[in-house]
Amino acid sequence: MVSNTSEELISNNEIVEEELEPTDLEDAVDNIERVVPAIEFRDVYLSFDDATILNGISFTVRRGETKVILGRSGGGKSTTIRLILGLLKPDSGQILIDGEDITHYSENEMMEVRKKVGMVFQEGALFDSLSVYDNVAYRLHEQGVSEQDVETEVRRMLRFVDLEDAIDKMPDELSGGMRRRVGIARALVGDPQIVLFDEPTAGLDPPTARTICELAIKLRDLEDVSSIFVTHELKNLEYLSNEYAVVDENGDVNFEQEGEKLCLINTEIVMLKEGKVIFTGKDDEFYASEDKYIQTFVHGK
Amino acid sequence: MNLLQKFLLELQEITLLITAAFVGLFKSPRYVKETVKQMDLIGVGSLPIVILTGFFTGGVLILQTFPLLVYYGAQGESGKAVSTSLIRELGPVLSALMVSGRIGSAISAELGSMVVSQQIDAMRALGTDPYRKLVAPRLIALIFMLPFLTVAADVFGLIGGGIVASTLFNQDYGVFLASVRNGITVEDIISGVIKPLFFGLIIGSIACYKGLSTTGGTVGVGRSTTSAVVLSSIVVIIFDFFLSRALQSILDVRPV
Numbered sequence: 001m002v003s004n005t006s007e008e009l010i011s012n013n014e015i016v017e018e019e020l021e022p023t024d025l026e027d028a029v030d031n032i033e034r035v036v037p038a039i040e041f042r043d044v045y046l047s048f049d050d051a052t053i054l055n056g057i058s059f060t061v062r063r064g065e066t067k068v069i070l071g072r073s074g075g076g077k078s079t080t081i082r083l084i085l086g087l088l089k090p091d092s093g094q095i096l097i098d099g100e101d102i103t104h105y106s107e108n109e110m111m112e113v114r115k116k117v118g119m120v121f122q123e124g125a126l127f128d129s130l131s132v133y134d135n136v137a138y139r140l141h142e143q144g145v146s147e148q149d150v151e152t153e154v155r156r157m158l159r160f161v162d163l164e165d166a167i168d169k170m171p172d173e174l175s176g177g178m179r180r181r182v183g184i185a186r187a188l189v190g191d192p193q194i195v196l197f198d199e200p201t202a203g204l205d206p207p208t209a210r211t212i213c214e215l216a217i218k219l220r221d222l223e224d225v226s227s228i229f230v231t232h233e234l235k236n237l238e239y240l241s242n243e244y245a246v247v248d249e250n251g252d253v254n255f256e257q258e259g260e261k262l263c264l265i266n267t268e269i270v271m272l273k274e275g276k277v278i279f280t281g282k283d284d285e286f287y288a289s290e291d292k293y294i295q296t297f298v299h300g301k
Numbered sequence: 302m303n304l305l306q307k308f309l310l311e312l313q314e315i316t317l318l319i320t321a322a323f324v325g326l327f328k329s330p331r332y333v334k335e336t337v338k339q340m341d342l343i344g345v346g347s348l349p350i351v352i353l354t355g356f357f358t359g360g361v362l363i364l365q366t367f368p369l370l371v372y373y374g375a376q377g378e379s380g381k382a383v384s385t386s387l388i389r390e391l392g393p394v395l396s397a398l399m400v401s402g403r404i405g406s407a408i409s410a411e412l413g414s415m416v417v418s419q420q421i422d423a424m425r426a427l428g429t430d431p432y433r434k435l436v437a438p439r440l441i442a443l444i445f446m447l448p449f450l451t452v453a454a455d456v457f458g459l460i461g462g463g464i465v466a467s468t469l470f471n472q473d474y475g476v477f478l479a480s481v482r483n484g485i486t487v488e489d490i491i492s493g494v495i496k497p498l499f500f501g502l503i504i505g506s507i508a509c510y511k512g513l514s515t516t517g518g519t520v521g522v523g524r525s526t527t528s529a530v531v532l533s534s535i536v537v538i539i540f541d542f543f544l545s546r547a548l549q550s551i552l553d554v555r556p557v
C-alpha cells in the first residue's frame with residue numbers, strides 16, 4: 001500500500017470514473033474493490049427531539065478519497081461523523097461502510113466495523129486517567145499486542161505528530177493542541193483504512209495546522225486511506241485540494257502543487273446547510289459557485 | 302403513571318446493563334487486571350470506614366441494650382443480643398450503605414464524567430465495549446468484596462461490643478464471648494454473607510447505570526452521583542426487608 005505513488009492512485013480513480021473496462025485480471029480485482037465506496041450515506045435523516053439535524057443527506061467517499069465537509073457550527077458535521085461509527089443511529093436512511101449496510105448493526109457487530117475506522121474527536125476525548133503512551137497504545141493493548149511492538153508503534157505514531165517528548169505525560173498536563181495531536185496519533189494506530197477528522201486543526205497555530213493537513217495528505221496519497229475531514233478553515237481546504245504527496249528517490253516525502261502535470265481528483269468538498277447537502281465537487285467549482293450561502297461562507301459576509 | 306413508566310424503564314435498562322456485563326465475561330479479552338484493580342480500590346480502600354462503622358455500631362448496641370438486659374436480669378446474654386442484630390442486619394446493611402456512599406458515588410462520578418467528556422464514545426470508537434471494560438470489573442469487584450467487608454464489620458462490631466461491655470459495664474470477656482458463640486447460628490452467618498452479594502450487585506448496577514446515563518455536562522455528573530447514592534441506599538434498605546423474609550423461610554431461621 002505504501003508503495004502507491006500519487007500518479008498511480010489518481011489514474012486508478014480515473015478508471016473508476018471514466019472507463020470501467022479493466023485490461024487484465026489483476027486490475028479487475030482491484031477495480032471491483034474500488035467501485036465500492038468506503039463510506040456511503042443514502043438519504044439519512046436524524047433529529048434530536050424536534051430539531052431536525054440531518055434532513056436527507058447523501059454522499060459517498062470513494063477509496064483513497066478525502067471528503068472535506070464544510071458547514072456552519074451546529075450544522076451537523078460531528079453528528080454525521082458519529083453516525084459512521086454507529087455512536088448514533090439515524091432515524092431513517094442507510095449508511096454503508098465498504099459496501100456493508102451498517103445502519104441496523106448491533107453494538108457488537110459495530111465493533112468489527114470500528115476496527116477499520118480511526119476517529120479524531122473534536123474535543124480530543126483522551127482517556128484522562130491514562131498517560132499519553134497508554135492513550136495512543138489503547139487499541140493495541142486491547143488487541144493483546146506484545147508490549148515491545150506496542151512501544152515501537154506508539155513511538156512511531158508520536159513522532160508522526162511530533163510529540164515523542166510528551167510520551168509519559170498525563171492528558172491534563174498537555175496544551176489543547178497537544179491533546180488534539182495525541183488524539184490523532186491514537187486514531188491512526190493500527191493503520192485504519194478509513195480516518196475521520198473532526199476539526200483537527202481548530203485552535204492550532206498555522207504551522208501545526210499545516211502539519212496536520214500534510215498528515216492527511218500523506219494518508220490519502222501514500223497509504224490509500226479514505227477520509228472525512230471536517231473543518232471550518234479554508235486554508236486547510238486549500239492545502240488538501242491543491243497539494244499531493246510523492247516519495248522521491250531518497251524515500252523522503254515531498255508535497256507538490258497540482259498544476260499542469262496532474263490535477264487532483266481525490267479530494268472533494270461536501271457543503272452542508274440546514275441538514276442538506278447543497279454542494280459536492282472540486283474546490284475550484286466551490287469557489288466559483290454563485291450560491292449565496294457558499295459565497296458568504298467563503299468571504300465571511 | 303409516568304413515574305411507574307420511568308421506573309419500569311430504568312429497571313429494564315439496569316437489567317440489560319447487568320446482562321451485558323455478565324455475558325461479556327465469557328468472551329475475550331477479559332479484563333482481569335482491571336477487575337483486580339477495582340477489588341483493591343473497593344475492598345481494601347473501604348476497609349477502614351467499614352471497620353470503624355462496625356466497631357462503633359457494636360459498641361453502641363451494647364451501650365444501649367446492656368441496661369435493658371440488666372433490668373431483665375439477662376446481662377449474660379449481652380453477646381447474643383449484639384451478635385444477632387449485627388450479623389443478621391446491621392453488618393450487611395451498614396456496610397452496604399457505607400460502600401454505596403464511598404464507592405457508588407465514585408463509580409457514577411467517574412463514569413459520568415467519562416460520558417460528558419466523550420471518553421465513553423472514544424472507547425466505543427476504538428472498539429471496546431464499555432460494559433465489559435468498565436461495568437463488569439466494578440460489578441464483580443463489588444459483589445466479591447462486599448461480603449468480606451461485611452464480615453470485617455461484623456467481627457469489629459463484636460470486638461467493639463466486647464470492649465464496651467467489659468470497660469463500661471465490667472462484664473467478663475469470657476462471658477461475653479461465650480454468649481456470642483451461643484447466639485450465632487450457621488443460618489445467621491449464611492444469610493449475613495448472602496445479603497452483601499445482592500447488595501453489591503444493587504450498588505454496582507445502579508451506580509454504573511446512573512453514571513453511564515449522565516446527560517447535561519458537569520451539573521449532570523453531580524446529579525447522577527447524588528441519585529446513584531440515594532437510590533442505591535433506598536433500594537438496599539427496601540430489598541433487605543424482602544431478602545430477610547425470603548432467607549428466613551428458605552433457611553428456616555428461628556426468631557431468636
Ligand SMILES: Nc1ncnc2c1ncn2[C@@H]1O[C@H](COP(=O)(O)OP(=O)(O)OP(=O)(O)O)[C@@H](O)[C@H]1O
Nearest residue numbers: 048049053071072073074075076077078079080122
Ligand atoms: N446529544 C444531543 N442531543 C441533542 N441535540 C444534539 C446532540 N448532539 C448534537 N445536538 C445538536 O445537533 C446539532 C448539530 O451538532 P453537531 O455537533 O453535529 O454540529 P457541528 O456541525 O459539528 O458543529 P461544530 O462545527 O460547532 O462542531 C447542534 O444544533 C446540536 O445542538
Ligand SMILES: [Mg+2]
Nearest residue numbers: 077078122198
Ligand atoms: Mg462538531
